[in-house]
Amino acid sequence: MRARHLISFSVLLIIEIIIGKWATGFVRGYVGDIFVIPTLYFLIRAALFAKDSIFSVYVLPFICYMFGWMAELLQLIDITGILGIEKGSLIGIILGGSCDLRDVLAYLIGLYLTGLMLAVLSKERNERWYPLRIFIHWTWGYLQTFAGFLLYLKYRHCPHRYYHGVLRIVWPKNSGISMGMFIFTPYETEGDEGRRTYCEKVAVHEFGHTFQALLLGPLYPFVIGIPSLSWGNIPVFQRIRNEKKIPYTWLFCEKWASYWGEKALKEEAIWD
Numbered sequence: 505m506r507a508r509h510l511i512s513f514s515v516l517l518i519i520e521i522i523i524g525k526w527a528t529g530f531v532r533g534y535v536g537d538i539f540v541i542p543t544l545y546f547l548i549r550a551a552l553f554a555k556d557s558i559f560s561v562y563v564l565p566f567i568c569y570m571f572g573w574m575a576e577l578l579q580l581i582d583i584t585g586i587l588g589i590e591k592g593s594l595i596g597i598i599l600g601g602s603c604d605l606r607d608v609l610a611y612l613i614g615l616y617l618t619g620l621m622l623a624v625l626s627k628e629r630n631e632r633w634y635p636l637r638i639f640i641h642w643t644w645g646y647l648q649t650f651a652g653f654l655l656y657l658k659y660r661h662c663p664h665r666y667y668h669g670v671l672r673i674v675w676p677k678n679s680g681i682s683m684g685m686f687i688f689t690p691y692e693t694e695g696d697e698g699r700r701t702y703c704e705k706v707a708v709h710e711f712g713h714t715f716q717a718l719l720l721g722p723l724y725p726f727v728i729g730i731p732s733l734s735w736g737n738i739p740v741f742q743r744i745r746n747e748k749k750i751p752y753t754w755l756f757c758e759k760w761a762s763y764w765g766e767k768a769l770k771e772e773a774i775w776d
Contacts, residue, residue: 509549516539516542523535523539524536538613538614540575542568544571545618549564558666562671562686563657566650568615569615615642616642618642619639623636637685637718640718641685641717653686656686659675659688662674662675668769673689675690677691678690678691680707682714683717687707690702709753709765710761711768712762713732731756732758735758751775751776752776753776762774
């Protein structure tokens, strides 16, 4: 596995060097920046995180993307000039010459490229569509996936594991939420089988939301996220549900999520 990452890094580095030494115009200014993120990612994978893990697959690509933003800030203060680094050197090529916020778009495309390469290299055996789903979450569904990533960082100390191709975090709340390829399910009580069963049903329901995210992409926060959060948390809606005995999954997006979760996993979801 380390060899695959090392080969990927070497190929990308050669492309970067060629662009930095001989390319001009748009190719040098923007295409080179696209390859910065995957080059950095596969360097770190080859050197430190050869095995697929929650961190290396789900978290590290976003950290590399953040490094792109950091590079722009360093360019803004002319770090190469301050340190006396030649702009044509390897480090100078990696850091870039001048700050341009349009480069941030190139870094985002670089994140997409990383996702595509990771999908191609993936050896996930239990989920046939895992690579394609990961790539769609990082591209079409980037908005909610990135929000889920930030929430994951906040609750990174909580138990978490793979769950049918997404990341499931057991957080200290009595409710669930789904953000792209990150789902958060309620805490479990040791020895309480009823509670465990309930949490598993919530997980199936939240997994159904991940398919909505794949389908709707950037529309997901507006079509699913806002209605769902409003229905679950605004007091007036909570009172209506309690008074009229309306189940939580009465709302279209919640009923839809439970239905799709059950169809995908062949397990029971919450319906109350």
